[in-house]
Amino acid sequence: MGQFAWPDGLSWFARGLGALHTSDLATARQAEQRMATLVESAKSAPDKRFSVYLEVDRRILAGWIANAEGDPERAIELMDSAGELEATVEKHPVTPGSLLPPYESLGDLLLSIDRPIEALAAYERSDQTWPQRYNTLAGALRAANEAGNTESAQQWTNRLKETAPETTRKSAN
Numbered sequence: 001m002g003q004f005a006w007p008d009g010l011s012w013f014a015r016g017l018g019a020l021h022t023s024d025l026a027t028a029r030q031a032e033q034r035m036a037t038l039v040e041s042a043k044s045a046p047d048k049r050f051s052v053y054l055e056v057d058r059r060i061l062a063g064w065i066a067n068a069e070g071d072p073e074r075a076i077e078l079m080d081s082a083g084e085l086e087a088t089v090e091k092h093p094v095t096p097g098s099l100l101p102p103y104e105s106l107g108d109l110l111l112s113i114d115r116p117i118e119a120l121a122a123y124e125r126s127d128q129t130w131p132q133r134y135n136t137l138a139g140a141l142r143a144a145n146e147a148g149n150t151e152s153a154q155q156w157t158n159r160l161k162e163t164a165p166e167t168t169r170k171s172a173n
């Protein structure tokens with residue numbers, strides 16, 4: 001199992017996030033617990049990065065669970081710690097990018113609790129690690145707009161147009 005824990009963990013991560021979107025906290029908690037087990041299993045894998053990738057995703061999921069349980073400060077701590085942990089390892093050359101980068105997730109969380117200035121900083125950190133991700137750019141634009149930072153909003157608009165010209169053209173109509 002240790003050799004294949006990471007792909008299994010991605011499925012549990014997605015399952016947990018989906019459960020949160022449907023307010024099924026029991027299933028989200030089950031997914032987070034399964035991910036914790038997979039983190040331990042992955043520690044015996046030849047490449048130790050996979051246990052770290054799993055732990056990053058587990059902390060993101062745990063953060064969203066904490067937020068759903070009414071503890072946004074704990075959620076912020078968990079997601080911030082996920083971002084710090086992610087920075088300790090390089091991306092494996094044959095893995096895809098992150099499903100939901102920790103600082104992008106943190107930005108989404110901060111926007112959801114009406115903290116756009118902090119959200120913008122989180123999206124900026126996400127963009128440093130995972131540049132040109134559409135959701136990071138769109139989140140940063142929204143955060144800049146909500147913070148009333150028109151100069152930053154224009155910069156994020158330009159970046160978004162460069163990254164996804166067809167999408168931004170359609171949304172402007």
